[in-house]
Amino acid sequence: MAEKSLFLRSKVIVEPLVDRFFAWPYTIAPVQAAMNLAFLQVPLLESYLQSPQVHVAASNNPELRGGYFINIAEERADEVRDLLASIKRDRADMLRFAEAIAAGQELLRANATGYDLTPLYPKLPPELGGLVELAYDTDNQAQMRFMEPVIYTSDVYQESRQSVQLSFETGIERPFILSTPRLPSPDVLELEIPFRHPGLEELFKTRVRPTTLNHLRDALELDETQAGRVAGMLSEEPGLAEDRHIDAGGRIRYFGHACLVLQTPQAAIVSDPFISADSSAGDRYTLDDLPDFIDLVVITHAHQDHIVLETLLQLRGRIGAIVVPRSSRGNLADPSMALMLKNQGFPVIEVDDFDEVEFPGGKITATPFLGEHCDLDIRGKSTYWAELAGKKVFIGADSSGIDPLLYRYMKQHLGTADMAFLGMECDGAPLTWLYQGLLTVPVTKKMSNSRKLSGSNAEQAAAIMTELGANEAYIYAMGEEPWLGHVMATTYNEDTYQLKQVEEFLTWCKDRGIKAGHLYGQQEWRW
Structure with a gap:
């Protein structure tokens, strides 16, 4: 087997870890990582050790989904105690x-x-x-x-904090990433390597290009036991979908949440990749459905559900460049995505409003992103305008319509969009849910609850469509797909305010002859 040509199996996943907590921009970028470690993660570990049973019970209470509770069984509390001690010593x-x-x-x-x-x-x-x-x-x-x-060149940034866990997608929801550290497990391969390690790129390129076990053993610096575990993740046949490329026209596929794959025969663009590896589920597009090469990945903002290292690490080596919005430079709440990704080994293009990035047969234009960040001074956010195969597509992510005149300027500059993808998570989490670790002055609960991570409601989404003049509108980025639970922890029901607002917006579109839909699972458009 050591010299056979082999492919990575479809269901292999990676969890990138920083001191055993799931990695996202605010735990990787050094200033924000230090703040979150000191003022969020260490107190969280201390709280768990005072009452493990309370944390486990809360983690399994649907009404507390997405709360800061560690979902680790009480009998493993000593391992959590050791983790806390090592953080206090080594960090x-x-x-x-x-x-x-x-x-x-x-x-x-x-x-x-x-x-x-x-x-x-x-x-x-x-x-x-x-x-x-x-x-x-x-x-x-x-x-x-x-x-x-x-x-990034100082002792504050420590690559030794980084490691990865390789395993198979089981279809069972993993613990919430913002609260529960990942301990060693018999069914998980631990690799104490930084995210930029070239061996990871070699491993995940084998989804589309075969290699040998010997090559991966050398590339990942594996011992015999680790090599044996990796061998079990390899197959003689690729899991790639036959229709992952197109030979004429244009295509957009919705892969779930805010992930769109826009294709022509010459190029492929992916927005906010957050992609399932569960190829047996049958109700979604997965990593197997991606084109072999992706010209551009566009990232809208630095929230953990839009810049997803779990997916991005599996695409490194297959990407021309990642396009990210320019941050405000040195602001505590606004780390540079470009710096963070470059230090993890990614090719990066940084853009400001109305900057253009060309790709074969088309171009991406960065457009303004309004609101959704709890009124913090965060500039590192962008929507995008994609032009390909004769269509203009607005990729709106969670940008809000609180000032719809902004979108009038977009139309004046770029013309009329054919399709608009809009986020309507219009009752998002409060300020302290995501930014508590960065706040050096306490805020009241009332103040925090008034400043939310919210996209557009029905009225605001309608105002965006009125100004853009688009012919089609699709609601996405709602975090509804069940395979997103470990990152989103979203719970909706038919009476949820957000879904009521979506229905109101869809009715508004229908009354005006605008083709519209509420995306879930998977969908495809061809022209």
Whole structure:
């Protein structure tokens, strides 16, 4: 078997981990990772150890789905205790850096009163030395600007935190990624390698191009036991779908949540890839249905359900480039996706509003993204306008219609869209659900609940369509597909506000002769 030409089996998945917590941008980018480790993950582990049974019970309560509870059986509490001890020991520098950020912010609040900030530099905690600049905005509000490229070269960014687990998709929902660390398991292969390790690229390219076990053993630096586990993940035949390419016209496929695959015979574009590996399910497109080469992956924003390392790592080596929006540079709430992905070994193109990226036979234009980020000063978000095979497609993700005149400017600049894909998660989670670890000043529950991760409601979605003038509208990015549960933890029923709003919008479209739909599972458009 060592020299046979082999393919990776369809159901193989990877879970990228950072100190055993699931990796997403705010646990990889060093400033935000330090804050989340110190002020969210360590307290979460401590809370679990005080009452494991409470965490497990809460994790299995449908009404608390998506809450910050660790779903690890009480008999494994000693392993969680060891994890916490290792974090406090091995990540002490990161924890001190997070504390220094909080102290630096407090220093500014107490002393930055509109006068010269130079005297404050010597008073900053030493952990911040050379890594921040103090500045006022034009309203005399002081802030620290983090020098992100420098911080990636410092001890704050530690690749030793990274590892991956390889296993098979079982169809059983995995624990919620934001709360439950992944402990070792007999059915999981542990690889203590960073995400940028070239061996991972070699492994996942074997979905479309065969290789040998010997090659993978060398590429991944496996011992004999590990090589034996990898051998069980290989097959003599590929699992690829015969219709993954097209030979004429254009095609769009909905792969679930916010993932669209746009194709012509010459090119393929994928938005926010979050793709199932369960090829036996039969009710969805999977990794087997992707084209062999993807010219561009476009990422709309840095939330964990739109930039999904679990999928992206499996595509590295098959991507021309990942297109990401430009961040605001050094803002605590707005890490650079470009820096983060480049440090994981991805080719990246960074865009601002109305920047264009060409691909064979078409182009992508970055367009503005409004709202959805709890009113935080986050610039790293973009919608996209795709032009291919004679159609114009607006990829709207979770952008809101709170100011519909924005979309009038888009139409003036780019023309009329043929199809619009809109997110209508219009009653999203509150500010503290996703950003608690970054807040150095407490906010009240009432304040947090007023600032939500919400897309458009029916009225706002209708306003977007009115301004864009599109002929077709499709609601997506609702997190409804069951295979997304470990990331989304979304629970809807027929009386849920979001679904009522979707129905209201679809009725609005029908009354105006606009072709519309509420996407779920899979769908295909051909022209």
